[in-house]
Amino acid sequence: MNVAITAQPKRKPSFSDWLKTLTFYELLVGMKATLKHLLNYKPITLQYPHEKRLLPENYRGMLALLRYDDGTEKCVGCDLCEAACPSRVIRVVSGEVPGEPTKRYSKEYYMDMTRCLFCGLCVDACPVDALGMTREFEWAVYDKRQLHLNKQQLLAIGDRAYPVREKRLELQHPNVAFFNVTFKHLPQKEN
Amino acid sequence: MEIGLRLAVSLAQIAAVMGVVMLTVMILTLAERKVLGWMQDRMGPMEVGPYGVLQPIADGLKLFFKEDIIPAGANKFLFTLAPILALVPAMIGFAVIPFGPTMTIELFGMQVKPFVISDINIGILYILAFASIGAYGIILGGWSSNSKYSLLGGLRSAAQVISYELNVGLAIVGVILLSGSLSLVKITEAQAGGFWNWFIIAMPFPQIFAFVVYVISSVAETNRVPFDLPEAESELVAGFFTEYSGMRFAFFFIAEYANMILVSCVAAALFLGGWNAPYPGTILGHLGLDALAWIENVVWFAAKVYFFLFLFFWLRATLPRLRYDQLMRFGWKVMLPIALGNIVLTAIAAYFFPR
Ligand code: SF4
Ligand code: SF4
Secondary structure: OOOOOOOOOOOOHEEEEEEEHHHOOOHHHHHHHHHHHHHHHOOOOOOOOOOOOOOOOOOOOOOEOOOEEOOOOOOOOOHHHHOOOOOOOOEEEEEEEOOOOEEEEEEEEEEEEEOOOOHHHHHOOOOOOOOEOOOOOOOOOHHHHHHHHHHHHHHHHHHHHOOEEEEEOOOOOOEEEEOOOOOOOOOOOOO | OOOHHHHHHHHHHHHHHHHHHHHHHHHHHHHHHHHHHHHOOOOOOOOOHHHHHHHHHHHHHHHOOOOOOOOOOOOOOHHHHHHHHHHHHHHHHHOOOOOOOOOOOEEEEEEOOOOOOOOOOHHHHHHHHHHHHHHHHHHHHHHHOOOOEEEEEHHHHHHHHHHHHHHHHHHHHHHHHOOOOOOOOHHHOOOOHHHOOOOOOOOOOHHHHHHHHHHHHHHHHOOOOOOOOHHOOHEEEEHHHOOOOHHHHHHHHHHHHHHHHHHHHHHHHHHHHOOOOOOOOOOHHHOOOOHHHHHHHHHHHHHHHHHHHHHHHHEEEEHOOOHHHHHHHHHHHHHHHHHHHHHHHHHHHHHHHHO
16 A cells, blocks of 8 residues: 655745744743743652552562472472473473372472563463562672572572462372362362 | 962952852752752752752762773873863853952952952953863863764864854853943943843843843853753763763863853853842842942842853753754854844944943
């Protein structure tokens, strides 16, 4: 489709145009605007370290690994978060629970938070809700290696950010969470 | 003995004026950031002291203790000279500014004029001459840094100074024609007796156009927004002082603010009646307190100067930077004809209606 571009017909400057140019009219309009802001001075600044913003409920901050109410880790080492992450932040080393060959857990779990873009895809991907996003954001460090987090550190973040924990289902092994599938004949997880 | 005493009195006067100017520079650095902030719905500096009022001191200390770097390949001599060349002319101009009424007091058996360091009869020419030397500081600073940004800033400054210094000079001619003197003291005295005698609206030919030309040109001369091409942050990092640090940078910084104060003082003295109140005489004088009338005069002078300084901030908060060709076209094709026409008309008017 061709869009015809027609030149604006050049208008002859009227008398008022001349007057506006001569008296710097446009300039005065701008200066009036700034002066108005000066006179009804309402700063929108938040003095950050002294006063902090109220963060929204769904704020996507620092990532954390979560536990069940009895202290067992939720993560079952399924590697889905690693697959979902677009920035390859996560590395999971999955392992069998000793003595229970059908059940797995994450032997090691690393996050390189220097690369994370806080998209939340890993949280969505996790089948047992083992990952959570906290509302922590003050993670400026002097050494970027301090942002390479291991499992213990991630669990610690989860512990301090999510004091209220999900109840572990009875069918689940004390050490390992099972996939969040519920069966009719087994006790339901209450919301 | 006599000479030594005179020297001491003069030095004391100079020290007092320097002190006031430096204090004003300090206030300005804070006031500019505060006013800009308020105009942009921000707060400005808030951390140092209550409401950030101690910020200038913190800045000064910081600049004082910063490392002084001379970039490799810079011309050391000129690099060192440039900040001094920028600062000294800005400061030296205050020698001829009358801050208060013309009066002489007896001090140790000498006649001392307390409100002007030296009333030389070519005061305004002297200020213009030194203002041009100040531009050398900027140009040399830009050239000697051995950096492309500095060089571009210096070049722009050179071109800008040529086009706008001219307009400042020509805008002033009208006032000189009306007052018949180059001495700032005499020019101010010629405007006594109410605001209708101020040269901006004085008969026979109001200098309102010259005033507008002067204000615009002086903004350009002090490298302030919207004519801040020599230091255009968004294009040239910091322009001519990109490579400067520590006290040398502070020198440029102080020079810029001192220049602002200087052109404001000149504008107040030439067009707005200097220390004259906008009504005949002074209120304190009418009340019979003649000995204290100078306070009122000095306050009026300060008020006028601060009005201009506020105008500088106000323009900065409002206007975007001009493009280079716009700057040149505006200077040569708009301001210069207005200034020249003003001279011709003022001369004719002054010839037929001598004051
Ligand atoms: S939030 Fe996004 S980028 Fe960060 S770890 Fe999860 S999936 Fe990767
Ligand atoms: S997706 Fe969830 S359960 Fe699977 S490895 Fe990642 S955190 Fe563990």
